[in-house]
Amino acid sequence: MRRELGFGVAALRRRPALEFAAWSLPEILPTAVYGIAVAHATDAFLAGRGATGLAWLGGLVAAACLGAVGARQAYRRLGDLVEPFRDELVRRVVSGALRNAGRIDGAVSRLNRQVEIVRDTFAGLIVVTRTFTITVVGVVTGLLSLDPLIAALVVPPFLLGFAASLAILGLAADRMKASLSADEQLATSAGTAFAAVRDVTATGAEDFTANLVGEPVEAHAAAERALARVAALRTLCFAVGGWLPLLILLAAGPWLVGRGVSTGTLLGGLTYVLLGLQPALSTVMSALGDGGLRYVVTLGRILDTGAPAERPASICLPRGHQVRLHKVSFAYGPQAEPVLRSLDLVVPEGDHLTVVGPSGIGKSTLAALVCGMFPPTEGRLLVGRVSPHELSPEQLARTRVLIPQEAYVFSGTVLDNLSYLAPEAPVAHVNRAIEAVGAEALVARLGGPKASIRPGQLSAGERQLIALVRSYLSPAPLAVLDEATCHLDPEAERRAEEAFSARPGTLIVVAHRISSALRARRILVLDGNEAMVGRHTTLVRESPLYRDLLGHWQPRPDQIQPAS
Incomplete structure (x- = not known):
């Protein structure tokens, strides 16, 4: 008292x-x-x-x-x-x-x-x-x-x-x-x-x-x-x-x-x-x-x-950022059916993985689990050698960056929004990120980095571009794009995903368009019963669901990620 x-x-x-x-x-x-x-x-x-x-x-x-x-x-x-x-x-x-x-x-x-x-x-x-x-x-x-x-x-x-x-x-x-x-x-x-x-x-x-x-x-x-x-x-x-x-x-x-x-x-x-x-x-x-x-x-x-939540003193920043899931299941309630069931997956450092599957199959849930938004119901999930749910917000911010479908932009300058996750980034780095992601025209239209932003006056796609540049500048080595380009046109989506693929670290993309899968080194197909991981050519032969998702669309040879 x-x-x-x-x-x-x-x-x-x-x-x-x-x-x-x-x-x-x-x-x-x-x-x-x-x-x-x-x-x-x-x-x-x-x-x-x-x-x-x-x-x-x-x-x-x-x-x-x-x-x-x-x-x-x-x-x-x-x-x-x-x-x-x-x-x-x-x-x-x-x-x-x-x-x-x-x-x-x-x-x-x-x-x-x-x-x-x-x-x-x-x-x-x-x-x-x-x-x-x-x-x-x-x-x-x-x-x-x-x-x-x-x-x-x-x-x-x-x-x-x-x-x-x-x-x-x-x-x-x-x-x-x-x-x-x-x-x-x-x-x-x-x-x-x-x-x-x-x-x-x-x-x-x-x-x-x-x-x-x-x-x-x-x-x-x-x-x-x-x-x-x-x-x-x-x-x-x-x-x-x-x-x-x-x-x-x-x-x-x-x-x-x-x-x-x-x-x-x-x-x-x-x-x-x-x-x-x-x-x-x-x-x-x-x-x-x-x-x-x-x-x-x-x-x-x-x-x-109002005080920060206490964390176990033994938890430290993970060594590396390899993502490993062993028999991971997740349900949104004790009586609910699992969204993910006994999923085994390894995403090595430097990998580019795209997750595809029907709507509601658990793609965004998987992204949230990897990013530590909530723990698995069963099984073990590690980023590096640590469960992401056990990390503090500051440690998570240095380990992974999540770009959701609904991008957040706050009132302030363009530069404040872009450098929010990397406040010490030099202006030259910010300009390179703007160019890499493809946001030059947007920044110019807004009046440059020092111009003020009114979030309500931006379209959903413009907000996504700002969030993508912000995340590109993040020091986190693991980037997770959860339909983060769904409001962009296909060409702008391609440029942004290629920029993140060339960025040092690991990229996990929850696909909005099937073309995102073709740019990935590996593709994870979720169908509610079992998951299948492989390259485009392998999945075309072995996954009926993947063939259904492709439909009658035939990519050009240069659109398919070559084997490495």
Whole structure:
């Protein structure tokens, strides 16, 4: 809890915080005065001095107007305290998700719902703390001014109830952590189910999916019910701190009057309890028991997940980048049919392999496995001598580069986008990569390397060209093109693939067109039952599926990769 509170305090900017506190001071005056004004006005009216009573009430109105001015100015500065805090949270969530690439369960919930929870509760805590402090200082000052004996009867039970509400925060925090954990599990399960809704419908797996999502729904509901039970304890604390002072003051009324306390003074003390301490205690207990816990627990999860994921200390950068698969199978769920089954494959260093097969046969899944996006369900996959899933994102970035079908381009300059994976690359190297991949015309049309890019104004093919140049410059020796040229025309695709084939290292291409297979040294044919690896001429003789994929298209002799 100290870490979360310290983070919030550290996020407060000094000048807005001082201005916020300074404009809060005028509100202490009406809080301290209203009990005194009620007491003196009551005594004046009872004594027949109506003008004096009205004067006291008029003074109370004037003090309230002064406090309203202070409140208005304070609330105007609340945004200057809260919005920079929210921006810092967003930066932490996004940077944490990027550092822990491939292990970002719950990141969407943190970025959307949980950041907003922390932002809103942080603002609420600032407001409640300010109001509570103003009220308690003002009420205690007013009670002491009225009669120290009344203050002695009212303040101790009030503080006891407040202390008891603080004591149950630990239990409430545990319940809140369970609730947020259940919320993330529910978000992950529901998101998986929604993303696969067409497959679920097609395979008749509605009941299985309902059970899969139903368990986290029930767990979330149970966690919320347990959290709600804490509210009963808060009600007891409020009874001690809010109603017990009132009962004590009423019970001691005859005794106080006998000691010379006037009716107006007794009424003023009751006013301080009913209009000051009770609302303040109710508000602060609600804020700490609900919003405060949400702030501490949710911020704690954001700060925890913002740190890089821990990796085994024994894992180091692989020696070499040979890709070896031994009896590798993969399924997208415990009840799902395997997409890949018992696949054996070796891709030597320096090889150029193209993967072909019908749509949905597992080509992109194979590319994701090789790149460490997720581990095999069964079998062993090694890049060098290490499983890619065990490598840190930084080690993966130095080992392989994956270019997916949907290329990512961000707002910035052309050079920023091209050199993102090689920020130290000299301009001459960048220009050679642009020429090799065939992006000269695009870069010229955009205005050169220093020109700004608006991603929304680029076509899908233009985005792919930028991503291809970026990946070509990457220091990673293993390049995987997962239909990365599907939006290019055949000639542009040929030039890009030949550039990557001539690039030092290994190239694996998930083919969009069958012509990509003819440029490869070897071809992997996936047909769902067994895989076959070979050269074009061998596969034409031995693979019916490969012959079907070729159809009636007959390549020219110069299009076929010669044996080496």
